[in-house]
Amino acid sequence: MRYPKNMNEEGTKGKKPKHTFLSRFQTLFSNMTRKPVFKRTLAIFFVILALYALFNTFFQSYDSSAFDSATFPFNAASASSILLATGKSTVPAVKVYLYDLPRRFTYGVIHHHSLARGSRVDENDLSSLKYPGHQHMAEWYLFSDLARPDTERAGSPVVRVLDPDEADLFFVPFFSSLSLIVNPVRPPGSGSEKTAYVDEENQEALVEWLKRQKYWQRSKGRDHVIVASDPNAMYRVIDRVKNSVLLVSDFGRLRPDQGSLVKDVIVPYSHRIKTYTGDVGIDKRDTLLFFMGNRYRKEGGKIRDTLFQILETENDVIIKHGAQSRESRRAASQGMHTSKFCLHPAGDTPSACRLFDAIVSLCVPVIVSDSIELPFEDTIDYRKIAVFVETAPAIEPGYLVSILRGITPDRILEYQNELKEVKRYFEYDEPDGTVNEIWRQVSKKLPLIKLMVNREKRLFAKEADCSCICTNQTAIITL
Amino acid sequence: MRYPKNMNEEGTKGKKPKHTFLSRFQTLFSNMTRKPVFKRTLAIFFVILALYALFNTFFQSYDSSAFDSATFPFNAASASSILLATGKSTVPAVKVYLYDLPRRFTYGVIHHHSLARGSRVDENDLSSLKYPGHQHMAEWYLFSDLARPDTERAGSPVVRVLDPDEADLFFVPFFSSLSLIVNPVRPPGSGSEKTAYVDEENQEALVEWLKRQKYWQRSKGRDHVIVASDPNAMYRVIDRVKNSVLLVSDFGRLRPDQGSLVKDVIVPYSHRIKTYTGDVGIDKRDTLLFFMGNRYRKEGGKIRDTLFQILETENDVIIKHGAQSRESRRAASQGMHTSKFCLHPAGDTPSACRLFDAIVSLCVPVIVSDSIELPFEDTIDYRKIAVFVETAPAIEPGYLVSILRGITPDRILEYQNELKEVKRYFEYDEPDGTVNEIWRQVSKKLPLIKLMVNREKRLFAKEADCSCICTNQTAIITL
Structure with missing residues (x-):
């Protein structure tokens, strides 16, 4: 469990100045209290504080929610x-309720993942059940975050509530991406039947469980948050949970009525290579462009193959085939940390983990994926941290490298400085990193969720009825 | 100019306790400063305040916007x-920039409206140019609100900035609804040509003006806010301003690509009858159901006519034909203040001013308008304040009154109490009334606006591309 450990390390580091200041303040304070005059001062100070609290009660509330009343004297209005x-x-x-899901949907998935790999772990000893590292770990980090005690959650944009009646949103902590890879890819008959785990069965069971919950019934799932960061996660039941806020990597395998920028949140992959901790600069980055990964993909494969062909002859470009392994992750770290630009072509779907590896490597991403969706795009202007190249010209010989060679060292430094600024948004481990930003993004969905829930309850119309925002000014939607 | 006047009246009323408290505090203060010990107290108090400010600088920022840095010591983090x-x-x-539009789009419209009604006002004497009362006054209240000095805008969810480079949003204060009614309906040749005002020309001129602004060009108008509360306002140029946040009464005359719940904000009509200032109760409300208005409408007219036929024979129902006039407004006030329920059938479009008249009358609205959109529905659950009846059964003889007679006095009181709670959302005159809530609603659009602006700048795809949220689970959108 790397997360809580790192959190503590980082957290302590972050609070150090506070402790220093506090101890200085205490010394000052104890010196002063020796003098009788200070007792009086103290008394007056607290009288003023008390008066201030009283004073607040005369203000009217500017609270945005109509029916909430603030009971604490230091209320929203003041x-x-x-x-x-x-x-x-x-x-x-925003108040979030963490569902206490049956074990099979959370630690049970970790257990089966271990079993399928020959580990003999005790299902009831939670501390022995380590969530394994992979590229879709949002589900683990969000669950761990909500499960922490409140005192460790200061600074979070959401508050966990223990009473579902108080909740604005409901978090469903099913490990849907891990569930997908419980059974390792291996020849039939080689022992995988031992695990007796079927992802699709668990998806179905989850939906059955949700349908029995009164809070799910109340909103048809609209105020529920479900992580489905692997593009294939939840695919069997997606139509039955599509009202919920889905946390996804892209919309590559979702229809527009299943997932959208309006309803859902794009989350980053958990980067798989080491963060570059050095400073900005291009002195140690001799390679112009780096790419390492699978040359052949299910979709978008032709483009990757063409890119390989036109790039592998260039001197200062490293482009090589490589599958997921500890070895190739080490090689990719090395490559990304010593290159100016990192190529990001579409994977099986428009997104891929490589983009986030590049960002934490301060290797300027070169994105060749026309319909990619990017996380937190209201907050991050990706043109400041990445080069976007349209696919059609990108696969013309010479075009890509000529563009990249035309980018001045100063411009590369600008990109790197911006990358450094936004890097924390892609670090699931950091105290105010990806996890908090995901909660912030989820929180921003709340007004529209509340509107849709209220509106649906009083509507009679049975026809499809969609509210949209469109990129193309001449678009006309046919329903 | 009713607004500033009423604002002052209301504002003073609201602040009274504060003044009382302040004067008491000042007395206490002057008594205390006579003693030397208090000077010391004061000094220490301010030292503590200063230390507190210092203390804050050690905290890390939890600010949701990535690149903003808080310079004020009492910053967002602390x-x-x-x-x-x-x-x-x-x-x-949220920071809003108020465009300094050419006079023809603001006071010029008021001037022409006066001229067309025979008033001789001085175009250059702004105080003589009174915005006339009508049911679509949001444009006036929002403009007046932003035009007030900052000191009078405390408690507003938006801050006005004078530098457009600092702005999140741009407010375009064209009086589009007043523009529509500058020329009174009168027989041709009876003098209307004197005004020489053509609404459509002004709409065209506005778009030409906007297209020359760099902030409009930068976002294609996405971060601009335009009031078009009359369903016919801006109709000539709507396709050229549809990227903007439109403040509308309903989507009756807009295509889904022109207006939507996701992109736009539904604003209330400015109620035209007097607010009921009495308490809840049904003792003085002998009439079961009240309606007064035009029996014949362009669309939805058949339903109104049928409702008239089946209701006018009922003893405790008052349903009568009436046009807009001071006289009929007085009669409507009287009727709505003495009825338990107020009928709200669809008008020319699904919305009508009558709903808001009913709300401020504490007369429970009976809404017979299947595709109505309601203001602030994320904040207000309208089932708590109104009775919704589907159109098809509502026009069956006897159905509507039998439903209403079945509602117990206690239930009516519940409705009335809720109406009282939410009434302020429909009072444009109140300090924390409609105006603030509209700004709050507009502010909630900001994340999606920023996302769309950032995303559009890096997209290559030229096809229509819409993100939607749908009410019907089985809906499939064809683009």
């Missing part, structure tokens, strides 16, 4: 009046 | 750490 003067405003923190 | 303990979180207040 806070917003203060904060507006500084250009900030307060909103009630 | 505020959120404090507020999260109380279940609140801070967000940077």
Whole structure:
């Protein structure tokens, strides 16, 4: 369990100045309390604080939610009046309920994953059940985050509530991506039947379980959050959970009515190579363009193959075939840390883990994937950190390298500096990293969720009825 | 200019306790400062405040926007750490730039409206140009609100910025609904040509003006806010401004690619009858159901006519034909204040001013309009304040009254209490009323606007590309 360990390390580091300051403050304080005059000062100070609390009660509430009433004296109204003067405003923190799912959907999946790999672990000893590292770990990090005690969750954009009646949103912690890879790819009859685990059965069982929950019934699942970061995760039951906020890597395998930028959240892959900890610069980055990965893919395969052909003859370009393994991850780390640009062609679906490996390597991504969706794009302007090249010209011989050779060292440094700025959004391990940003993105869906839930309850119309936002000004939607 | 006047009245009323408290505090303060010990207290108090500001700088930022840096010492990070303990979180207040439009789009419209009605007003004396009362006044209230000095805007969910480079959103204060009714309906040749005002020309001129603005060009208008609350407002140029956030009454005359719940904001009509200031109760409400209005409409007219026929024979139902006039507004006030239920059939489009008249009258709305859209539906659950009846059964003789007679006095009181709770959302005049809620709704669009703007800049795909949220689970969208 790397996450809690790192969290503590980072957390302590982050709080150090606070402790230093506090101890200095305490010294100052104890010196002062020796003098009788300070007791009086203290008393007056607290009287003023108390008066301030009283004072707040005279303000009217500027709370955005209509029926909530703030009971704490330092309430939303007073806070917003203060904060507006500084250009900030307060909103009630979004309340999330973590479903206590039957074990089969969480630790049970880890258990079966271990069993299928020959480990003999005790199903009831949770600490022995380590979630294995792979590229779709959002489900683990979000679950671990909500499961932590509140004291360790300070700074999170969402508050966990233990009473589902108080919740704005419901988190369903099914390990859907791990479930997909429980059974390793191996020849039939070689022992995989021992695990007796069938992903599709578990998906079906989850939907049956959800359908029995009153909070699911109440909103038809609209206020539920489900992680399906592997593009194939949840595929069997996707039509039955498509009302929910889905946390996905892209919409490559989803129809527009199953997933959309409006309803869902694009989450980053968990990067699989080591973060580059050095500074910006191109001195140690001799390779112009680096790519390592599978040359042949199910879809988009032709483009990859063509890119291989036109790039492998270039001197300062490293492009090589490689499958997932510890060995090739080490080679990829080495390559990405010593290259100026990292190629990101479409994988089986428009997204791939490689983009996030490149970002944490400060290797400027060169994205050749026309219909890619990118995480947190309201917050991150990807043109500042990546080069986008349209597929059609990119597969013309010479075009890609000529563009990249035309980018000045100063411009590369600009890209690298921006990469450094946004890197934390792609670090699931960091205290204010990917996990918090995912919660922030999920929180932003809440107004539309509430609107849809309220509206659906009073609607009579039975026809399909979609609200959209479109990129193309001349688009006309036919329903 | 009713707005600033009422604002002051209301504002003073709202702040009274504060003044009382402040004066008491000042007395206490002056008593205390006579003693030397208090000077010391004061000094220490401010030292503590200063230390607190220092203290804040050690915290890391939890700011949701990636590239903003808070310069004020009491920054977002510290505020959120404090507020999260109380279940609140801070967000940077949304920054709005008010375009300084050429006069012809704002006061010029008021001037022409006066001219066309025979008033001789001085075009250059702004105080003589009173915006006339009508049912689509959102444009006036929002403009007046942003035009007020910052000190009078405390508590607003948006901050006005004077530098467009700092703005998140751009407000275009064209009086589009007033523009539509500048020329009174009168027989040709009776003098209307004197005004020489053509709404469509002004719409065209506005678009030409916008197209020359660099901020419009930058986002293709996506981060611009345009009021078009009359369902016919802006109709000539709607396709050229449809990327913007439109503030509308309904989507009756808009195609799904022009307006949607995702992109736009439904705003209430400005109610035209007097607010009921009495308490909840049914003792003085002898009429079961009240309706007054035009019996014949362009669309939905048949339903209104049928409702008239089946309802006008009922003893405790008042249903009468009436056009817009001061006289009929007085009669409608009287009727709505003394009825338990107020009928709201569809008008020319699914929405109508009458619903909002009913709400401020604490007369429970009976909504017979299957495809109505309602303002602020993420915040307001309309089933708590209104009775929804599907059109088909509603026009069966006896059905509507039998439903209403079955509603117990206690249930009516429940409706009335809820109406009282949410009434402020429909009062454009109130300090934390409609105007603030509209800004809140507009602010909630910002993440999706930013996402779309960033995404559009790096996309190559030229095809239509829509992101949707749908009410019907089996809906499949064909693009």
